[in-house]
Amino acid sequence: MFTIDAHLDLSMNAMEWNRDLRNTVFEIREREKGLSDKPDRAKGTVAFPELRKGNVGLVVATQIARYVAPDNPLPGWASPEQAWAQTQGQVAWYQAMEACGEMVQINDLASLEKHLALWSDTAIPNEQKAIGYILSLEGADSIVTVDHVAKAYEYGLRAIGPAHYGPGRYANGTDATGGLGPQGRDLLKEMERLNIILDATHLCDDSFWEALDHFHGNIWASHNLCRSLVNHNRQFSDEQIKELINRGVVIGGALDAWMMVPNWVRGVSTPENMNCNLEVMLDHLDHICQIAGNANHIGIGSDLDGAFGKEQSPYDLETIADLQKIPDMLLKRGYSQEDIEKVMHGNWLRFLRNAWK
Numbered sequence: 638m639f640t641i642d643a644h645l646d647l648s649m650n651a652m653e654w655n656r657d658l659r660n661t662v663f664e665i666r667e668r669e670k671g672l673s674d675k676p677d678r679a680k681g682t683v684a685f686p687e688l689r690k691g692n693v694g695l696v697v698a699t700q701i702a703r704y705v706a707p708d709n710p711l712p713g714w715a716s717p718e719q720a721w722a723q724t725q726g727q728v729a730w731y732q733a734m735e736a737c738g739e740m741v742q743i744n745d746l747a748s749l750e751k752h753l754a755l756w757s758d759t760a761i762p763n764e765q766k767a768i769g770y771i772l773s774l775e776g777a778d779s780i781v782t783v784d785h786v787a788k789a790y791e792y793g794l795r796a797i798g799p800a801h802y803g804p805g806r807y808a809n810g811t812d813a814t815g816g817l818g819p820q821g822r823d824l825l826k827e828m829e830r831l832n833i834i835l836d837a838t839h840l841c842d843d844s845f846w847e848a849l850d851h852f853h854g855n856i857w858a859s860h861n862l863c864r865s866l867v868n869h870n871r872q873f874s875d876e877q878i879k880e881l882i883n884r885g886v887v888i889g890g891a892l893d894a895w896m897m898v899p900n901w902v903r904g905v906s907t908p909e910n911m912n913c914n915l916e917v918m919l920d921h922l923d924h925i926c927q928i929a930g931n932a933n934h935i936g937i938g939s940d941l942d943g944a945f946g947k948e949q950s951p952y953d954l955e956t957i958a959d960l961q962k963i964p965d966m967l968l969k970r971g972y973s974q975e976d977i978e979k980v981m982h983g984n985w986l987r988f989l990r991n992a993w994k
């Protein structure tokens with residue numbers, strides 16, 4: 638079944654992990670044997686051949702670069718200008734992948750419909766189809782000034798998550814506290830003017846509620862799970878989920894093990910001993926459906942290449958192609974065929990067609 642994944646950090650993997658995503662997951666793992674500079678070396682699950690194998694024809698793909706003040710212990714750049722330059726390298730990689738026919742940027746209704754027609758043509762093998770990507774920015778620190786948003790729109794940026802982990806220049810993110818401040822509100826105003834989607838993922842509670850109060854454009858949550866199942870500020874509370882549903886938001890289910898099962902200890906827990914499988918993610922999505930009373934607000938936003946690999950993914954997922962196991966699992970849970978299609982792609986498409994109409 639045609640599948641949309643609303644959160645992958647493809648260019649970060651290409652530029653910082655030095656992965657040529659045109660190779661298979663298994664070729665990339667082979668080349669990384671013996672490396673230990675990243676926790677997920679030789680354990681990656683995402684590459685173009687596996688996206689095609691899994692019918693994942695459209696993804697939301699990020700630019701990502703954090704600014705860190707001298708007292709911020711998180712990894713990041715020493716100035717917003719350096720962070721901006723890092724994201725421009727990432728754009729250059731997406732453009733290089735377009736030039737060799739591997740990817741195609743989807744940035745309006747016409748390009749979306751054309752791309753869907755290509756992927757629904759079963760006479761053409763997936764190997765010959767470019768992977769569509771919608772460009773998103775995870776954490777807005779690299780936006781040097783609000784004027785840079787229009788520059789980014791020009792090269793195709795269509796969604797922004799103002800925050801990532803920790804304190805941000807425009808909003809505060811996971812594990813941080815505090816609101817948006819005037820700069821954050823200016824950012825939202827400019828996003829609204831340009832019809833850029835607000836990604837509510839990673840906003841800390843203070844920034845989340847302030848952003849929802851001030852932003853009148855389209856909102857999604859690209860990769861998120863539920864606080865009532867795994868209690869952490871990175872997750873949405875039921876109150877947040879209710880408000881998001883009221884605003885027509887689609888929430889992408891993430892496949893990062895620590896968000897899926899309680900009490901995960903990084904580097905110690907294993908998917909097997911924590912019983913972390915794909916069904917667990919569906920428990921979270923099902924929880925959102927129970928709150929909504931329907932299956933109109935969930936999709937997939939796997940985050941499977943977000944600085945982790947098999948060591949922190951469901952044990953029944955070898956590569957991203959295994960997302961194709963989800964339709965059967967939903968069927969066994971009693972979801973209708975129509976609802977299954979909504980989860981795999983339909984809800985994101987409804988959202989995008991409405992946002993870009």
Ligand SMILES: [Zn+2]
Pocket residue numbers: 775839860940943
């Ligand atoms: Zn993230």
